[in-house]
Amino acid sequence: MSEPRLVRNPLVSKESVRTLVDGSRDFHRSMPAYRPTPLAALPAAAARLGVGSVFAKDESSRMGMPSFKILGASWACYRTLLAHLGRPVDSAISLDELKAELAVGPGLRLVSATDGNHGRAVARMAALLGLSAHILVPEDMVPARIDAITGEGAEVEIVAGGYDDAIRRSAELAADDALVISDTSWEGYTEPPSWVIDGYSTMITEILDEIAAGTVPPPTVVAAQIGVGAFAAAVARGFSGRPAVRLVGVEPTDADCVTASVEAGGITTIPGPQRSIMAGLNCGTPSVIAWPDVSAGYDTFVTVTDAAAEEAMRLMYTDGLVSGESGAAGLAGITTHAAELGLGPDDHILVISTEGATDVANFDRITGARLAG
Incomplete structure (x- = not known):
């Protein structure tokens, strides 16, 4: 495993980042169990870092799912x-109206590759709409995450290799009666991934509303974890009009496709499969549709070890926040590189805990919690 590193972004051009597309919020408000998720104070993390405050957007429970992914999916x-x-x-038209219209036509199947949360969210939507779902997963996915997907009624296919291999297999299944819903894009396939990014705008708008209302201090630093870049693109768009806010992109040391691409000056595929415990970030190729905003919107990119993610999970749990391995990556990036980032008491840090304990047994092992029993 390579050592953690910090890369100042030579491609940064915040004025070129697209603006946030907020067309999905009314749709999300119409869905069962929608409510804004909380911004949780993390005083233990603030004390550890010596900063004014640390707040985390807590996505451990979003519309009955343990992750923010349902917004984009x-x-x-x-x-x-x-x-x-x-x-x-x-x-x-409402979901019920859409379901009724789909019921009178030929059967459709939704197809998606996933490291866990996105595929589960697609499976949930298929079930809500009376459709079948075929979800492709990498061979190292833990059984708890596979069980969660099958629990939504989906068929799960385990693909030899990593996430990129699952993506290739999903593309092969595209047909008139099999619609691929991917959160990454490739040549000739860009619309659904662009809608995933737009869907995440609901969460970003919730954050911006709280900042505007004075509920939380305006952040000076925002850390966002990067997989293929869809979520990171939404964050970049949300803060593009606030150039004084430093954006920090965070990746695992052995799944650093965006950092490597920034260093290379263009999209690069890194060797795989990627095996970080931060399963949602185990990606080898940046999304074509997300790349322009991610490469232009971030001041700095950092990489972190699995051990740092585990320590961040424990630190967040000290303040009562349940965050999974990928969810804690943003804070791990800040704690690992705090000195290089030059953080001080005037800084206010915002991280997004993108998931809860999606592997409860591992969460309990890392934190000493007893969520499983």
Whole structure:
């Protein structure tokens, strides 16, 4: 495993980052169990770092799912199905109406590759709409995450290799009756991943609303974990109008495809498969559609070890926040590179805990909690 590193972004150009697309929020508000998720204070983390405050957007429970991914997956599924039916996006039909319309046509299947949370969210949407789901997962996915996907009623196919191999297999399955809902893009496939990014805008807008209301201090540093870059692109768009805010992109040391691409000056695929415990970040190739905003929007990219992610999970749990391995990556990036980032008491840090304990047994092992029993 390579050593953690910090890379100052030579490609930064915040004025070129696209603005946030907020068209999904009314749709999300219409979904069962929608409510804004909390911004949780992390005083133990602030004391450890010697900064004014640390707040975490807590995505451990989002519309009945243990991750923020339902935001992007639901909007991408909705938009993809509307397009499939030839309906305009502004038709504003409800999920129940969409389900009824789909029921009178030929059977459809939603297909997606995943490291866990995105695929589970796609499977949930398929179930809500009366469709079948075929989810591709890498061979090293832990049984708890596979069980969570099958628990949504989906068929799971285990693919030899890593996440990139699962992506390739999902693309092979695309057909008139099999719609691929991916959160990464490739040549010739960009619309659903762009809708995933747009779907995440609901969460970013919730954060911006709280900052505007004075509920939390305006952040000076925002850390966002990077897999293929969809979530990181949404964060970049949300803060593009605040150039004084430093954006820090965080990746595992052995799944650093965006950092490597920034160093190379363009999209690069790194050797795989990637095996970090930060399973949602185990990606070898940046998303084509996310790359322009991620490469232009971040001041700094950092990489972190699995041990740092585990320590960040424990630190967050000290303040009562349950964060999974990928969810804790943002804080891990800040704690690992605090000195190089030059943090001080005037800094206010915002991280996004993108998932809860999606592998409860591992969470209990790392933190000493007893969530499993």
